[in-house]
Each structure stands twice: as C-alpha cells, then as structure tokens.
Amino acid sequence: xxxxxxxxxxxxxxxxxxxxxxxxxxxxxxxxxxxxxxxxxxxxxxxxxxxxxxxxxxxxxxxxxxxxxxxxxxxxxxxxxxxxxxxxxxxxxxxxxxxxxxxxxxxxxxxxxxxxxxxxxxxxxxxxxxxxxxxxxxxxxxxxxxxxxxxxxxxxxxxxxxxxxxxxxxxxxxxxxxxxxxxxxxxxxxxxxxxxxxxxxxxxxxxxxxxxxxxxxxxxxxxxxxxxxxxxxxxxxxxxxxxxxxxxxxxxxxxxxxxxxxxxxxxxxxxxxxxxxxxxxxxxxxxxxxxxxxxxxxxxxxxxxxxxxxxxxxxxxxxxxxxxxxxxxxxxxxxxxxxxxxxxxxxxxxxxxxxxxxxxxxxxxxxxxxxxxxxxxxxxxxxxxxxxxxxxxxxxxxxxxxxxxxxxxxxxxxxxxxxxxxxxxxxxxxxxxxxxxxxxxxx
Amino acid sequence: xxxxxxxxxxxxxxxxxxxxxxxxxxxxxxxxxxxxxxxxxxxxxxxxxxxxxxxxxxxxxxxxxxxxxxxxxxxxxxxxxxxxxxxxxxxxxxxxxxxxxxxxxxxxxxxxxxxxxxxxxxxxxxxxxxxxxxxxxxxxxxxxxxxxxxxxxxxxxxxxxxxxxxxxxxxxxxxxxxxxxxxxxxxxxxxxxxxxxxxxxxxxxxxxxxxxxxxxxxxxxxxxxxxxxxxxxxxxxxxxxxxxxxxxxxxxxxxxxxxxxxxxxxxxxxxxxxxxxxxxxxxxxxxxxxxxxxxxxxxxxxxxxxxxxxxxxxxxxxxxxxxxxxxxxxxxxxxxxxxxxxxxxxxxxxxxxxxxxxxxxxxxxxxxxxxxxxxxxxxxxxxxxxxxxxxxxxxxxxxxxxxxxxxxxxxxxxxxxxxxxxxxxxxxxxxxxxxxxxxxxxx
Numbered sequence: 001x002x003x004x005x006x007x008x009x010x011x012x013x014x015x016x017x018x019x020x021x022x023x024x025x026x027x028x029x030x031x032x033x034x035x036x037x038x039x040x041x042x043x044x045x046x047x048x049x050x051x052x053x054x055x056x057x058x059x060x061x062x063x064x065x066x067x068x069x070x071x072x073x074x075x076x077x078x079x080x081x082x083x084x085x086x087x088x089x090x091x092x093x094x095x096x097x098x099x100x101x102x103x104x105x106x107x108x109x110x111x112x113x114x115x116x117x118x119x120x121x122x123x124x125x126x127x128x129x130x131x132x133x134x135x136x137x138x139x140x141x142x143x144x145x146x147x148x149x150x151x152x153x154x155x156x157x158x159x160x161x162x163x164x165x166x167x168x169x170x171x172x173x174x175x176x177x178x179x180x181x182x183x184x185x186x187x188x189x190x191x192x193x194x195x196x197x198x199x200x201x202x203x204x205x206x207x208x209x210x211x212x213x214x215x216x217x218x219x220x221x222x223x224x225x226x227x228x229x230x231x232x233x234x235x236x237x238x239x240x241x242x243x244x245x246x247x248x249x250x251x252x253x254x255x256x257x258x259x260x261x262x263x264x265x266x267x268x269x270x271x272x273x274x275x276x277x278x279x280x281x282x283x284x285x286x287x288x289x290x291x292x293x294x295x296x297x298x299x300x301x302x303x304x305x306x307x308x309x310x311x312x313x314x315x316x317x318x319x320x321x322x323x324x325x326x327x328x329x330x331x332x333x334x335x336x337x338x339x340x341x342x343x344x345x346x347x348x349x350x351x352x353x354x355x356x357x358x359x360x361x362x363x364x365x366x367x368x369x370x371x372x373x374x375x376x377x378x379x380x381x382x383x384x385x386x387x388x389x390x391x392x393x394x395x396x397x398x399x400x401x402x403x404x405x406x407x408x409x410x411x412x413x414x415x416x417x418x419x420x421x422x423x424x425x426x427x428x429x430x431x432x433x434x435x436x437x438x439x440x441x442x443x
Numbered sequence: 444x445x446x447x448x449x450x451x452x453x454x455x456x457x458x459x460x461x462x463x464x465x466x467x468x469x470x471x472x473x474x475x476x477x478x479x480x481x482x483x484x485x486x487x488x489x490x491x492x493x494x495x496x497x498x499x500x501x502x503x504x505x506x507x508x509x510x511x512x513x514x515x516x517x518x519x520x521x522x523x524x525x526x527x528x529x530x531x532x533x534x535x536x537x538x539x540x541x542x543x544x545x546x547x548x549x550x551x552x553x554x555x556x557x558x559x560x561x562x563x564x565x566x567x568x569x570x571x572x573x574x575x576x577x578x579x580x581x582x583x584x585x586x587x588x589x590x591x592x593x594x595x596x597x598x599x600x601x602x603x604x605x606x607x608x609x610x611x612x613x614x615x616x617x618x619x620x621x622x623x624x625x626x627x628x629x630x631x632x633x634x635x636x637x638x639x640x641x642x643x644x645x646x647x648x649x650x651x652x653x654x655x656x657x658x659x660x661x662x663x664x665x666x667x668x669x670x671x672x673x674x675x676x677x678x679x680x681x682x683x684x685x686x687x688x689x690x691x692x693x694x695x696x697x698x699x700x701x702x703x704x705x706x707x708x709x710x711x712x713x714x715x716x717x718x719x720x721x722x723x724x725x726x727x728x729x730x731x732x733x734x735x736x737x738x739x740x741x742x743x744x745x746x747x748x749x750x751x752x753x754x755x756x757x758x759x760x761x762x763x764x765x766x767x768x769x770x771x772x773x774x775x776x777x778x779x780x781x782x783x784x785x786x787x788x789x790x791x792x793x794x795x796x797x798x799x800x801x802x803x804x805x806x807x808x809x810x811x812x813x814x815x816x817x818x819x820x821x822x823x824x825x826x827x828x829x830x831x832x833x834x835x836x837x838x839x840x841x842x843x844x845x846x847x848x849x850x851x852x853x854x855x856x857x858x859x860x861x862x863x864x865x866x867x868x869x870x871x872x873x874x875x876x877x878x879x880x881x882x883x884x885x886x
Binding site for chain 2: 167311322328329
C-alpha cells in the first residue's frame with residue numbers, strides 16, 4: 001500500500017533527485033472541488049514530496065466547458081481543454097480525477113479511463129452508484145484502481161474504513177446523517193420552530209441549499225450515498241433503485257415540537273440493516289432518541305454510525321461537504337493511488353452482484369399524528385384499528401385545545417412491521433380522524 | 444493494497460481451489476485478545492476465503508508461558524509452545540501477532556521477527572512506543588510490514604485513518620478520550636457525586652479497572668497512546684518521555700460539581716497540538732465545555748477528535764478496549780498484511796527522528812479552586828497575584844457558606860501560559876488562601 005521505502009532520512013534527502021518520480025494526472029471538470037484539489041496539491045507539494053519518496057504530482061490537463069471563462073482556482077490557462085480526449089487519451093496521464101458531477105458523461109469518461117488502464121478518483125456518487133458494476137468490472141479487468149472516498153461524506157473516511165478496517169467483522173447496521181442541506185434545515189426548524197419553506201429559503205440565501213434543492217430535500221443525494229455505503233458494508237450490490245426514499249418537504253414544525261416533547265430529535269436518516277441475506281435500505285425523516293449518538297449531529301455536519309458483530313458501535317463525524325474537506329478526501333485517494341493501492345475492496349467482484357434481498361417490510365417504531373374529532377369514544381376506536389393489525393401503542397399524547405372541534409393525537413408505537421402500520425392507517429374511520437403524519441422512530 | 448483480482452464471481456468460485464493461498468501465522472501470547480483473534484479468524488474463515496481470493500489463515504504456533512494450563516479460547520494443545528524460537532524461527536510462519544503486552548520480551552521478539560522478514564501485528568502500545576525507532580527501522584530494512592492499529596483505541600481505526608486518509612492534510616490537533624478505565628471512573632464520579640476511591644473500588648469489582656490501576660489512573664496508558672497518535676499525526680517521533688502526564692487520583696467530587704455548574708465536564712484528556720515545528724503533548728484531567736464533541740463520550744467508550752487544515756474536524760468514537768473489539772482491529776491488520784499492505788505510513792523513516800520541539804509552556808484556560816479566609820479584601824489580593832503574572836480572570840464563583848472560616852473560590856482564567864499560572868500560584872498569600880486544585884480547561 002505504501003512505498004517499499006528501505007532507506008533512511010539522510011540518504012533519502014541526497015537520493016531524492018534521483019528517485020524523484022512524477023504522477024501525471026488529468027482532471028475532468030474544475031468546479032469548487034476540482035479547484036480545491038488543485039490548490040491543496042499545490043499547497044502540499046513539498047510535504048508530499050518529502051513523505052512520498054520524492055513524489056511530484058503534475059496536473060497536465062483539465063477538462064472544462066469553456067476554456068476562456070474566468071476562474072479563481074489558479075489553474076493556468078494552458079492546461080485547460082474542452083476536449084475530453086486530451087485527458088482520456090493522453091498516454092502520459094495515468095490518473096484521472098473526475099469532478100463533473102451528474103451521471104453522464106461522467107460515467108462514460110470514467111469507464112474509458114479505466115479501460116485505458118488509468119486510475120480513476122471520483123467524488124461523483126451518482127455516476128458511481130448508477131454504473132458501479134461496469135466501472136468495477138473495468139477496474140478489475142484493466143487492473144487500474146478506482147477510488148471514491150470523496151463521493152460519500154466529504155472528509156469522513158468511511159469508505160476506506162469499510163474497505164480496510166471493517167473487513168474482519170460482519171457489519172449489520174449503518175445509520176447516517178449524510179446530507180448536510182437537510183440536516184441544516186432540520187436543525188434550523190428544531191431550534192427556531194420555523195417551517196420548512198422558510199428555513200429552506202434562508203439556507204438558499206446562505207448558499208447552503210441549491211436553487212433547485214430537489215436532490216437534497218427529496219433524499220436522492222442521501223439515497224445514492226446509502227446505496228454505496230450499504231453495498232460496501234454488506235459486500236453486495238445494493239442498487240439505488242432499491243433504496244426506499246422519502247424526503248423532508250412534508251415535515252412540519254408541529255411534528256418536530258411534538259417529537260421534542262417526547263424526547264426525540266428529527267433527522268433525515270439513512271438506514272441500512274442486514275440480517276442474514278435480507279436487508280433493509282431506507283432514507284426518510286426519522287425521530288431519533290435524543291440520547292442516540294447521531295441525535296446531536298447538527299447543522300452542516302455529517303456522521304455515520306456503524307455496528308458490527310466484533311467491533312460493536314463505531315461513529316464517525318466530520319465535514320460531509322464543503323470544497324476543501326471534500327478536496328482533502330480526493331487528494332488522499334490520489335496519494336493512495338500513487339502509493340500503489342487499488343482502492344478496490346477485497347472481493348470487489350461482489351459489488352457487481354446483488355446478493356441480498358432488499359425488503360420494504362422492516363420493523364421499527366412509528367410516530368403517528370392524527371387530527372381527530374374531539375368526542376368521547378374516538379380514542380378507543382383509533383386504538384382498536386391499530387390493535388386489529390397487531391400494532392401496539394407505547395405512548396400517547398394529546399395536547400392543546402381543540403381547533404375547529406378537532407384535537408391533535410400523537411402515538412408512538414412499539415416495534416411494528418411497516419406493512420402492518422400501512423394496513424392499519426386506512427382502517428381509521430375517516431369521519432372522525434385524519435392521519436397528519438407518520439414518521440419512523442429509531443432509539 | 445488489495446489483491447489484483449481480475450476475475451469474476453463465477454470463475455472465481457471454480458478457481459478457488461487452485462488459487463487457494465495460505466497465510467501461516469504465529470501468536471506471541473494468547474490472553475484475552477489473542478484468544479479473541481483466534482476465535483474471530485475461525486468464525487470468519489469462510490467469509491475471509493470468499494472475499495480474499497481463497498485466503499486461508501492458519502495459526503501454526505502459539506507461544507504461551509505454560510502449555511498445560513487450562514484455556515478457554517479453543518486454541519488446540521498441539522499448536523501451543525513455550526519456546527519463542529518455535530514462532531520466531533519457523534520459516535513457514537510469515538506473520539507474527541504479538542499479544543504479550545509490556546515492554547520486554549515483546550519488543551525483542553518483534554524485532555527478531557521483523558529482521559527475519561516476518562510481518563508483525565501488535566496490540567502492544569508500550570513496546571511499540573518505547574522501541575518504535577528500532578522496530579520501524581527493522582521493518583523498513585527487511586521490507587516486512589509492521590501493523591499496530593490495535594495498540595491505540597481498540598476498534599477505532601484512528602491509526603489507519605492517520606496513515607492513509609489524512610496524508611493529504613496538515614493535522615494540527617489531536618484530542619482524545621483514550622483510556623476507558625479513567626473515563627468510566629470520571630463518568631461515575633460526575634453522575635453520582637461519589638469520590639474517586641469509591642468509584643475505583645466499584646470499577647475494580649466489575650473488572651473495569653485492574654487490581655493495580657496505576658498505568659490507567661496515572662495516565663501512562665493514555666500517554667503511550669498519545670505518543671503514538673501524535674507521532675503519526677505530526678510525522679515526527681514524539682517520545683513517551685516527552686508527554687506531560689498527570690493522572691486522576693487527586694480529582695475530587697467537589698471540583699467536578701463546581702465545574703458542572705460552570706458548564707464543564709471532567710475528562711482525562713490526551714491533547715497534542717502542533718504549531719509549525721513546536722508541539723505540546725499532554726495527558727491530564729481536563730474540563731471540557733459541555734458542548735464539545737468529546738464531552739458526551741461516557742463510560743468505557745473512547746473517542747478521538749482530530750483537526751486538520753483542509754479536512755477541518757473529524758471525530759471517531761467506539762469501543763476503545765474489550766477483547767473482541769481489539770481483536771477485530773488485529774484481525775483487520777492481519778488481512779491488510781495478507782493483502783500486501785505494509786502498515787507503514789508514507790515517509791515512515793520520519794518516525795525515527797524527533798523533528799518537533801515539545802514544549803511544556805502551552806497556552807490554555809485554567810480552573811483554579813482556592814480555599815480562602817472569609818474576610819474583606821481577600822478577593823482583591825488574589826486577583827492581584829494573578830494580574831501580576833498576566834493571568835486574566837474570565838469567571839469567578841464563590842459558593843456555599845464558610846467552613847472553618849474559609850470559603851471556596853473558583854476561578855476560570857482566560858487563555859494563559861502554563862508557566863505564568865505556575866508562577867502566579869506561589870504568589871498567593873499563604874496566610875489567607877490555599878490552592879486546592881488546578882485543572883486545565885478546553886472549550
């Protein structure tokens with residue numbers, strides 16, 4: 001994994017000139033992350049050479065859309081090109097770092113690079129996730145490495161941890177706050193009692209949410225990342241399409257306040273659990289017990305909680321986004337590639353096969369808020385509907401005066417099957433109550 | 444780092460018999476951790492073979508003191524030996540896992556193994572820390588790998604993270620709760636208001652503290668681990684002898700209660716900071732702001748907080764001790780060694796050189812408790828002594844009625860130099876006040 005260095009410091013310094021080696025790389029794209037990687041490699045040039053056996057990293061070509069557009073990242077004009085071939089077909093370039101984002105042409109370019117025997121480092125969760133089998137196969141066939149630490153959770157080294165340190169255990173659970181935008185919004189709603197739309201608008205003004213926030217707030221971003229994490233954790237392809245997904249757009253300040261009173265914090269949680277050859281893989285708003293290690297991960301921070309048989313629980317927290325933290329993960333991958341690593345986990349061919357059955361009938365707890373007619377006998381009828389499907393109530397709260405003759409009833413269930421809850425809800429008599437929200441609970 | 448696997452699942456299964464390779468290893472010692480590794484490797488046999496290209500791991504010899512002593516770990520009698528040569532000189536054994544603990548003969552045995560070209564995996568922080576330069580040199584010279592993830596913080600993969608994912612950044616701060624026994628004791632004292640000796644006695648009864656707890660409660664265990672972490676984080680030898688060390692035996696329930704009222708939680712914290720070529724490396728009881736990510740790490744859990752320029756803050760939390768969590772780290776190292784990794788960080792020869800100046804005159808905040816005569820003018824005289832050394836007071840608390848004519852005064856300073864505080868304290872007039880405790884504060 002590292003260089004077979006057999007010399008010592010003093011000799012090393014003298015020999016440096018002779019041993020100096022160069023890694024010639026190309027960038028696909030040069031947005032915020034690409035620019036961050038460029039600056040980081042410049043800034044660390046001396047230390048990298050000193051530690052990595054005289055290694056010099058030269059960025060030879062950078063693919064951009066418009067070579068004449070003004071740029072602040074410091075990449076000189078002469079390395080810019082708008083022809084992908086200049087990067088992908090240059091035999092001198094042995095490593096390609098991809099920052100285009102999106103599915104295509106990123107996936108095709110990576111495939112071409114791998115087939116040409118070039119190492120590929122990517123920060124692109126979507127292209128990786130949707131084309132993993134092909135990319136992985138191409139990497140295995142050509143022997144070129146494929147690295148993607150930066151595709152999930154920025155500076156948090158969860159990919160490398162799964163692919164190295166956790167190879168000796170059976171991981172049975174991955175839970176994560178892996179989208180910064182939604183965590184910022186939910187933290188804001190929890191702290192201030194504001195509604196979703198207002199906090200989103202604030203976040204957009206601060207640049208913490210995209211002008212079109214769909215991929216974040218509807219959970220797609222988290223689902224891509226969870227598909228990658230669960231595939232690695234469970235040694236099986238877990239396709240994006242099999243990740244259950246529910247966003248935060250329907251979350252209300254009222255639910256957050258009710259949950260808080262009952263001891264829960266609302267998070268957009270990515271959850272993957274494995275039991276034998278059955279798995280559940282889901283992204284949805286989740287009430288977390290306020291003592292859960294993830295309940296206090298606020299704002300733009302990300303965190304991943306893993307559980308394995310021999311290692312027990314491990315939690316990693318850090319900057320899940322941001323140009324420089326993400327760039328640091330890309331740069332670390334480039335250095336690992338330079339040092340001879342492959343990036344591929346042991347048994348990487350398994351990532352091409354679906355070896356698990358993904359079920360949507362998981363068992364968890366539920367927070368249910370109903371608005372019900374304020375009349376005697378209502379509670380009994382509601383409870384009966386749940387009982388008929390075997391859903392048992394652990395806690396109930398009615399609070400505040402009736403509005404328009406209706407009251408808010410909040411139930412927390414004991415562990416129940418998703419399907420049983422979904423069967424129970426339509427049983428509730430429409431004339432006396434309406435389901436306002438159903439939020440899953442993890443303790 | 445991983446096998447250059449270029450085949451796919453179906454073929455792989457057929458080829459397994461042909462490609463099957465065996466890693467023959469020897470154990471030095473077979474206590475709780477060694478036994479755990481044995482069981483883990485047995486338990487994971489099939490999955491390891493499936494993922495690692497048909498790899499089989501055979502433990503050929505296990506060095507123990509008494510071959511006939513009863514053992515519960517399941518190691519068969521015929522592999523046991525009481526002669527170290529049977530492990531160290533067997534040419535078939537290519538990897539030695541060391542579980543003897545203590546400095547000698549563990550360090551000598553590891554050195555012999557490395558010089559014979561055998562890979563070494565160790566969980567022994569003391570032997571590693573005190574003989575790192577020799578061990579490192581032997582590994583670099585023979586090209587054999589040296590792995591020590593399990594020597595620091597059990598299942599928390601902080602070593603591998605430093606040696607791979609953080610190579611692209613400059614780490615300037617490492618702070619950790621890296622000793623489970625003291626964290627258990629301080630958590631107990633904080634929760635129940637009990638005194639040190641009582642909680643220690645409880646912990647000993649529960650097996651959470653050693654009958655002779657010195658290495659834990661005096662901070663030696665944490666200092667060994669911090670020497671290792673800071674050496675790797677700062678790319679320089681940081682010898683154990685240069686780690687400032689203060690244990691928890693003098694900590695009182697009263698101080699913990701005062702601190703709690705002012706918003707602080709007491710932890711035995713390991714702290715390493717770097718600024719250019721100057722470093723501070725210290726283990727001592729520390730009041731942490733209760734919102735600090737490490738303030739809520741309770742009981743037998745360990746956590747490490749790192750800060751680097753490009754990656755910002757990263758926190759890892761998990762089981763820092765325990766047979767199986769620690770065994771999982773050893774087993775992961777064995778698998779990495781089998782897959783061709785060296786365990787050595789890039790520029791590993793730097794670990795043989797002291798490249799930083801370790802200073803004991805750090806700058807931090809201080810909690811100072813004085814017992815003072817309850818009379819007018821006392822406070823002014825005390826404050827004046829601090830002022831004369833440039834130590835400025837940020838908060839003060841006087842609480843409770845006078846006992847024996849004396850009151851408890853608690854001060855929190857602004858940032859101050861350690862040496863200035865040490866000069867200020869003897870200035871305090873003995874006739875009117877006595878320094879009861881000085882505890883450093885991190886926010």
